[in-house]
Amino acid sequence: MYSVRRWASRHARFFEAVYNGFEAVLTSLHPLFRRIGYARMDKPVAAVEKLVKGFLFDTKMCGSCTLGATGMVCPMNCPKSMRNGPCGGVRSNGHCEIKPEMPCVWVDAFAGSRLMRDGDRIQGIQAMVDHRLQGSSSWLREVRRKKGVPEIGDAAG
Amino acid sequence: MTMLDNPAAGHFLPLEPGHSSPGRIEKLLRAGEFTVTAELSPPDSSDPEEVFEKARIFDGSVDAMNATDGSGANCHMSSVAVCAILRRANYSAIMQVSCRDRNRIAIQGDVLGAAAIGVASILCLTGDGVQAGDHPQAKPVFDLESITLLAMLRKMRDESRFQSGRKITHPPRVFLGAAANPFRPPLDFRPIRLAKKIEAGAQFIQTQYCFDVERLKQFMARVCDMGLHKKAFILVGVGPLASARAAEWIRQHVPGVHIPDSIIKRLAGSANQKQEGKKICIEMIQQVREIEGVSGVHVMAYRQEELVAEIIQESRVLGGRTPWYPGIDEP
Ligand code: SF4
Numbered sequence: 208m209y210s211v212r213r214w215a216s217r218h219a220r221f222f223e224a225v226y227n228g229f230e231a232v233l234t235s236l237h238p239l240f241r242r243i244g245y246a247r248m249d250k251p252v253a254a255v256e257k258l259v260k261g262f263l264f265d266t267k268m269c270g271s272c273t274l275g276a277t278g279m280v281c282p283m284n285c286p287k288s289m290r291n292g293p294c295g296g297v298r299s300n301g302h303c304e305i306k307p308e309m310p311c312v313w314v315d316a317f318a319g320s321r322l323m324r325d326g327d328r329i330q331g332i333q334a335m336v337d338h339r340l341q342g343s344s345s346w347l348r349e350v351r352r353k354k355g356v357p358e359i360g361d362a363a364g
Numbered sequence: 365m366t367m368l369d370n371p372a373a374g375h376f377l378p379l380e381p382g383h384s385s386p387g388r389i390e391k392l393l394r395a396g397e398f399t400v401t402a403e404l405s406p407p408d409s410s411d412p413e414e415v416f417e418k419a420r421i422f423d424g425s426v427d428a429m430n431a432t433d434g435s436g437a438n439c440h441m442s443s444v445a446v447c448a449i450l451r452r453a454n455y456s457a458i459m460q461v462s463c464r465d466r467n468r469i470a471i472q473g474d475v476l477g478a479a480a481i482g483v484a485s486i487l488c489l490t491g492d493g494v495q496a497g498d499h500p501q502a503k504p505v506f507d508l509e510s511i512t513l514l515a516m517l518r519k520m521r522d523e524s525r526f527q528s529g530r531k532i533t534h535p536p537r538v539f540l541g542a543a544a545n546p547f548r549p550p551l552d553f554r555p556i557r558l559a560k561k562i563e564a565g566a567q568f569i570q571t572q573y574c575f576d577v578e579r580l581k582q583f584m585a586r587v588c589d590m591g592l593h594k595k596a597f598i599l600v601g602v603g604p605l606a607s608a609r610a611a612e613w614i615r616q617h618v619p620g621v622h623i624p625d626s627i628i629k630r631l632a633g634s635a636n637q638k639q640e641g642k643k644i645c646i647e648m649i650q651q652v653r654e655i656e657g658v659s660g661v662h663v664m665a666y667r668q669e670e671l672v673a674e675i676i677q678e679s680r681v682l683g684g685r686t687p688w689y690p691g692i693d694e695p
Contacts, residue, residue, distance in 0.1 A: 286504070287463075287490055291511040291564075292557035294490050295545030295572055296619035304619045305493040317553040330556055332564055335468070335512035335527075 209309060212265040212280065219279040219319035219326075222263070226275060233346055237354050245347055245356065253344040270340025270348065276328035278319025285312040290333040293317075384521065384567065385539040387484025388456040388688065389428045393568060393597040398653060398681050399660030401458060401570065401599060402672055404429040404450075406441035415441070415449040421669045423689035425676040428456035430487060430570070430662070434465060436618065437497025444474050444483075451482040453690045458541065459483045462491030467507035468516065468527055475517060479536030487541040487570060488513040492619050510542055511564045518565030542566035544598075546583035547576060547622035555586040558596075568597040570662040575605075575623045575644075577651050584655050593657030600652040603664040604671050605641040608632035642671055649679040 215222055240248050253268070260266040260281075264274060267283035273290060274281060282290045286305040293313035296304030301314040320326035340348075351358070383390055392399045402422050407414035419429060431446035447457040459478050461471060475486065490510045494502045508516065516527050517540055524535040542561040546554050558569065574580050580600065587593055605611040605623070608631040615623045627644065634640035645663075652658050661681065665672050676682060686692065 286493060286506075287509060288506045289490065289509050291509060291560055292553060293548075293550065294509075294620075295543060295548060296492060297545075297548045297550075299548065299622065301549045305495055311549070313553070314550050317550045330560065332511060332515070332560055335508055335516070338507075 209265070211263060212284075213310065213315060215263050216278055216280045216315045216319035217322075220322045220324065222279045223275065223323045223325065226279075230346075230349060234350050234353050237350055237356075240347065240350065241356070245351060249344050249347060252347050253342060256344050256346050268342050268345075269336055270343040270345050271334075271336060272345035272349070273333055275325065276331060276333065278316035278321075278323065278326070278329060280312055280316035280319050282312060282316065282333075288336070289313065290336070292329075379537060383539075385484040385537050387428075387539055389458065389485050389568070390539040392427055393659055397685065398683070399428075399597075399599065400426045400676055400682065400687065401428045401430060401660065401662045402426040402669075403662070403664040403666070404431055404446065405435070405666060406431060406443065406446045408440055410441070412449045412452075415446055416453065418669065419450060419453070419455055422672055424686050424692070425673040425682075426663070427660075427687045428458050428485065430458045430460055433460040433462040433489070433491070434497070435460070435462075435492070437464065437492045437494050437499070437502075439498060444478050447478055447483045448481045455690070456485075456688075457483055458485040458487050460487045460489055461513065462489045463506055463508045463510070463513055464491030464494065465502075465505055467505055471508070471513065472516070472520065472526055475520065475536050475538070476532070479538055484537065485539040485541060485568070486517060487543065488517065488566070489543055496617075496619055511560055514540055514542060514561060514565040539567055540565050541568040541570060543572065544569050545572040545620050547572060547574070547579050548620055551579075551583075554583060555590060555592070558587060559590060559592055562592055562596045566596055568599065568659075570599045571601045573601045573603055573621050573623075573664060574648060574652060575621075575627050577648065577655075579622070580652065581655060584657050588657045593659075597659040598657055599660040599662045600655075600658055601662045601664055602645055602648050602652070603666070604638075604645040604668050604675065605631060606668060607637040607641065611641075638668075641668075642675060645671075645675055646679045649675070649681055653679075653681055 257268055264281045265284055266281040269283050287294055293311055297311045301311055303309045303311045320329040404418050431443040433443040443460050447459045450457040488510050494500055494504045519525055521535050521538055524532045544558050608628050611623050611628050614621050631637050631640055649661050663672050
């Protein structure tokens with residue numbers, strides 16, 4: 208259990224590069240997305256996103272992805288949904304206060320961030336989650352942000 | 365300095381320049397006084413007198429009391445109600461707010477109400493998981509966490525706006541605090557996490573129990589390097605351990621408390637363990653007070669509250685100053 212996502216965090220630098228490349232490709236597809244319509248694209252893209260990120264990072268599809276700023280570890284796996292660092296309850300062996308069998312998400316996130324080129328992004332403050340975005344594609348959201356396309360009716364999907 | 369000018373319920377005092385609250389704690393800390401706060405564990409009762417009984421134990425030894433918010437995920441009287449009762453007697457209260465049981469809508473409402481009854485300081489916590497307490501079946505909320513909570517309350521105070529952007533006519537004048545745990549992994553991340561809390565709005569910090577001065581010193585050295593001690597007032601958590609067995613129990617069951625073996629051995633080897641626990645606590649206070657960047661202590665003496673007065677007196681950290689309490693000026 209947790210082996211794939213922990214493996215991914217140990218290779219955070221590699222996945223950071225892959226991710227950055229992938230993002231560039233997606234961004235270049237913006238004209239196509241626009242032609243089809245972002246609203247219509249969201250469901251199928253979110254399905255693929257869920258499959259890929261779910262397998263690699265166990266992501267929870269909160270819709271406001273932070274992977275690049277959290278050591279390529281999904282913070283929504285933290286039972287307290289901590290998005291800005293570890294709570295005070297981390298066990299002395301580095302495991303989670305709430306799920307003793309699970310290594311604390313933030314111990315892995317911090318270790319992962321130390322391997323990354325842009326690892327210091329972990330010092331930035333993540334805003335509170337917009338729960339309406341749950342299940343929508345954060346890949347497309349990122350492209351829209353880059354291209355200055357307004358959110359679909361605020362919450363996508 | 366007179367401490368009588370804490371606001372009475374329903375009265376808004378003018379703020380001193382550069383202050384964000386009219387509260388006693390902010391005044392003391394900004395004046396550079398070594399400040400003592402203590403944890404008041406709310407009663408399992410609807411009788412306000414039980415709150416006053418608990419408060420009176422600290423009379424003359426502490427500057428403010430933290431009203432805990434379902435600490436350890438156990439059910440007790442709510443922190444906002446404890447604060448309301450304490451404010452009736454003009455006690456200085458630090459309201460703890462945890463993100464475990466309430467979402468952003470509930471918390472903002474509570475904060476406005478708290479400010480209206482004269483609560484001037486709020487400690488923003490993520491909170492222990494429900495598994496730690498007496499209702500492990502409950503739904504954990506965690507809509508926010510300490511850092512997003514801090515940012516939200518700062519926005520209410522400084523921009524007079526709810527998180528939604530809607531206008532607040534009279535903003536809550538509150539001094540914002542957060543917790544820190546320098547003793548648990550990932551140790552290198554702990555100062556960064558503190559920096560994030562300060563950036564999000566924390567003006568004072570109360571740490572988890574310190575039983576390991578060396579680890580605290582390493583943390584504080586880093587904190588001072590980063591200049592964080594100039595941006596927030598840091599109060600170190602301390603408390604007496606009742607016995608080696610109690611210490612062992614805390615280590616196993618209370619999330620986040622780090623007690624080194626050496627402390628447990630010292631307790632176990634003593635003829636009067638309770639007395640030894642108190643002595644360790646006094647030594648701890650005297651040692652942490654010497655560390656650069658420490659502005660005070662936060663005493664957590666769960667079920668040993670009666671020791672707090674002696675501990676503070678014997679550690680001589682107040683330097684002859686007597687904290688305000690109701691009746692201090694009566695002959
Ligand atoms: S120990 Fe780590 S994973 Fe567990 S609740 Fe705390 S921050 Fe989250």
